[in-house]
Amino acid sequence: xxxxxxxxxSQKEQDLATFAxxxxxxxxxxxxxxxxxxxxxxxxxxxxxxPLAQSTVSQHLKELKTAxxxxxxxxxxxxxxxxxxxxxxxxxxxxxxxxxxLKSVNTKCC
Amino acid sequence: xxxxxxxxxSQKEQDLATFAxxxxxxxxxxxxxxxxxxxxxxxxxxxxxxPLAQSTVSQHLKELKTAxxxxxxxxxxxxxxxxxxxxxxxxxxxxxxxxxxLKSVNTKCC
DNA sequence: ATCTTAGATCGTAAATATACGATAAGTAAA
DNA sequence: TTTACTTATCGTATATTTACGATCTAAGAT
Numbered sequence: 001x002x003x004x005x006x007x008x009x010s011q012k013e014q015d016l017a018t019f020a021x022x023x024x025x026x027x028x029x030x031x032x033x034x035x036x037x038x039x040x041x042x043x044x045x046x047x048x049x050x051p052l053a054q055s056t057v058s059q060h061l062k063e064l065k066t067a068x069x070x071x072x073x074x075x076x077x078x079x080x081x082x083x084x085x086x087x088x089x090x091x092x093x094x095x096x097x098x099x100x101x102l103k104s105v106n107t108k109c110c
Numbered sequence: 111x112x113x114x115x116x117x118x119x120s121q122k123e124q125d126l127a128t129f130a131x132x133x134x135x136x137x138x139x140x141x142x143x144x145x146x147x148x149x150x151x152x153x154x155x156x157x158x159x160x161p162l163a164q165s166t167v168s169q170h171l172k173e174l175k176t177a178x179x180x181x182x183x184x185x186x187x188x189x190x191x192x193x194x195x196x197x198x199x200x201x202x203x204x205x206x207x208x209x210x211x212l213k214s215v216n217t218k219c220c
Numbered sequence: 221a222t223c224t225t226a227g228a229t230c231g232t233a234a235a236t237a238t239a240c241g242a243t244a245a246g247t248a249a250a
Numbered sequence: 251t252t253t254a255c256t257t258a259t260c261g262t263a264t265a266t267t268t269a270c271g272a273t274c275t276a277a278g279a280t
Contacts, residue, residue, distance in 0.1 A: 004235070004268065008161040009136035013143075017136040024131035025238085026119035029208075033123075043257060051118040056239050058258060063237095077247040077256045092209060098139075099202060114238065114265075135268085153227060166269050168228055173267095187226045187277045 016098065019091040022067035027052060027060050035070060035083050043079045126208065129201040132177035137162060137170050145180065145193050153189045 006014060023029060027050060034049055035041045047057045061081060064070045069088055072081040116124060133139060137160060144159055145151045157167045171191060174180045179198055182191040 003270095005161055006136050006268095009140055013136040013139045016139050017134055020130045020132075021134035022130075024127055024134045026116050026123040026127040027238095029123045029126050030119055033208075044255095047257095051115055052238095053240055054257075055241075055259080059238080062258085074246085074257085079257060088209070092206070095205075096202070098143075099198070113240095116238095137268095154225095157227095162268095163270055164227075165229080165271075169268080172228085184227085184276085187224095189227060 012094070012098075016091070016094060018067055019069075019095075022064055022069050025060065027057070028064055031057070031060060031064065032069070032083060035081055041081045043081065046081075122204070122208075126201070126204060128177055129179075129205075132174055132179050135170065137167070138174055141167070141170060141174065142179070142193060145191055151191045153191065156191075 006017070009017075023032075030050060031046055034046050038045055043057070043061065046061070047054045050057055052060075061070070061072070065072055065081075069084055070081050071084050072079050074080075116127070119127075133142075140160060141156055144156050148155055153168065153171065156171070157164045160167055162170075171180070171182070175182055175191075179194055179201075180191050181194045182189055184190075
């Protein structure tokens with residue numbers, strides 16, 4: 001029980017799931033928006049906008065970073081984050097490819 | 111602590127997060143593939159293909175259904191599931207729109 | 221009417237996610 | 251050096267997810 005079986009799926013399926021998981025919380029979607037709209041992607045600005053504690057935002061940022069969707073540099077006492085477009089687009093493409101493929105095969109059974 | 115604050119984000123952010131969450135497990139991605147590739151989208155065929163117990167697959171199907179990505183009809187003693195393309199494409203479009211928008215605004219700060 | 225089959229649901233255990241406050245660690249300014 | 255500021259990390263509580271076996275339900279077969 002509760003022994004996770006994620007590893008028994010294909011790498012592509014796991015990658016897509018990991019990407020989706022990174023986006024599966026509204027706070028992380030909001031963070032991505034802020035990162036793109038501000039020229040200076042300072043952590044503090046994100047904290048100011050979101051209805052969450054600083055430590056919680058930091059945790060969400062870490063998850064986005066671990067998933068490879070953003071990258072961060074420490075800049076003096078601050079941290080500068082930005083979107084990792086390369087990895088991001090790779091996933092978007094994979095998603096679209098998968099769904100395009102699914103759509104062409106589908107034959108509406110119900 | 112642990113009082114979820116998802117409701118404090120915008121509806122669009124919540125919708126995208128819900129969609130992403132539905133796709134955030136490789137089993138559910140695999141299920142969507144099977145649903146598209148088989149003409150007869152019978153639950154049993156999914157169970158046969160996945161490395162999971164019947165009850166677990168049923169649970170994943172329920173989550174996909176709750177998220178609106180698939181719909182299901184009981185057909186005698188069996189259950190027929192299929193992909194809800196309308197809702198599916200709505201989300202895909204929203205995703206692409208969001209990311210396209212983000213991309214155009216970004217100015218590479220780090 | 222009973223048996224079989226397919227699937228959903230219940231109960232449960234363990235893992236993971238969410239959130240916060242407190243604290244640590246590092247830089248900049250006084 | 252001390253102080254203030256910014257962010258990361260730790261500890262912790264609670265909620266949710268994942269997974270299974272067992273059981274319930276409903277339809278079809280005998």
